[in-house]
Amino acid sequence: MNESCTVESGRVCVEVSGLRKSFGTSEILKGIDFGIRCGEIFVIMGPSGSGKSVLLKHLIGLERPTAGSVRIDGHEIDSPELLSKYRIAMVFQSGALLSSLSVGENVGLYLREHRIHPPAEINRIVREKLAIVGLAGSEEKMPTELSGGMKKRVAIARALVMDPQLILYDEPTSELDPLISVTIGQEIVKMRERTHATSIVVTHDRDLGFGIADRIALISGGRILTLGTPDEVRACDNPEVRTFLNASYQPPEEADRT
Numbered sequence: 001m002n003e004s005c006t007v008e009s010g011r012v013c014v015e016v017s018g019l020r021k022s023f024g025t026s027e028i029l030k031g032i033d034f035g036i037r038c039g040e041i042f043v044i045m046g047p048s049g050s051g052k053s054v055l056l057k058h059l060i061g062l063e064r065p066t067a068g069s070v071r072i073d074g075h076e077i078d079s080p081e082l083l084s085k086y087r088i089a090m091v092f093q094s095g096a097l098l099s100s101l102s103v104g105e106n107v108g109l110y111l112r113e114h115r116i117h118p119p120a121e122i123n124r125i126v127r128e129k130l131a132i133v134g135l136a137g138s139e140e141k142m143p144t145e146l147s148g149g150m151k152k153r154v155a156i157a158r159a160l161v162m163d164p165q166l167i168l169y170d171e172p173t174s175e176l177d178p179l180i181s182v183t184i185g186q187e188i189v190k191m192r193e194r195t196h197a198t199s200i201v202v203t204h205d206r207d208l209g210f211g212i213a214d215r216i217a218l219i220s221g222g223r224i225l226t227l228g229t230p231d232e233v234r235a236c237d238n239p240e241v242r243t244f245l246n247a248s249y250q251p252p253e254e255a256d257r258t
């Protein structure tokens with residue numbers, strides 16, 4: 001995978017070394033090291049509050065490390081060259097739609113700002129991407145009229161429109177029903193097949209994570225517990241990893257007996 005890792009091939013790799021992040025006296029990331037290969041789907045999983053969203057924000061330059069570095073194809077994350085050379089899209093956990101714009105305007109914003117296509121073509125692309133996420137015909141709706149799950153799907157359509165080389169998804173299936181979650185998972189995989197975009201997915205959704213990942217990093221307490229292919233992670237005997245992977249709801253009486 002690595003040999004054709006260039007911006008021209010639409011593939012980028014990411015290197016994270018010695019990444020630490022503190023907010024005040026509280027250290028959230030405690031030394032994170034990993035490399036993401038060009039074109040791979042890299043899934044980051046871990047308990048709530050373990051620092052997944054904070055880590056993801058460092059990978060797109062929205063947070064600055066207290067120590068360590070993030071490089072994309074060898075460029076420091078905050079270098080101006082990086083921003084002019086690469087299309088990087090992020091699907092935020094909250095959706096982060098612009099509330100004063102309609103769904104269609106939100107999805108087409110990047111294309112309009114960059115004047116990449118004439119308006120009729122932009123409308124066609126917007127229609128196509130909304131259909132992919134199961135929201136055909138929602139162009140005129142306003143964000144306030146949408147459920148949480150619909151907002152998330154609009155945010156995914158907005159990222160797809162950029163045809164990004166690197167795409168980051170923060171909890172892409174939270175608030176979505178199981179059928180739409182499966183569609184979104186398939187779309188993440190199809191998107192990688194079509195564009196070779198390197199994809200980083202933060203998720204609690206074990207079915208999604210194990211279903212789409214080339215490799216998975218499990219983090220807890222600001223550190224990586226294990227990193228490997230889905231099979232390698234499934235076989236990991238670290239007790240914390242086992243607890244995370246095996247957690248399942250038990251009716252109260254059964255839980256009392258165990």
Ligand SMILES: Nc1ncnc2c1ncn2[C@@H]1O[C@H](COP(=O)(O)OP(=O)(O)OP(=O)(O)O)[C@@H](O)[C@H]1O
Nearest residue numbers: 023028046047048049050051052053054055093204
């Ligand atoms: N800007 C900030 N200032 C101070 N603390 C923050 C900030 N952003 C995140 N934190 C703290 O960092 C910790 C990790 O947050 P983060 O959002 O990365 O968790 P997460 O693993 O994404 O959780 P979830 O699965 O619930 O989304 C939390 O304790 C959170 O309160």
Ligand SMILES: [Mg+2]
Nearest residue numbers: 052053093170
């Ligand atoms: Mg989060």
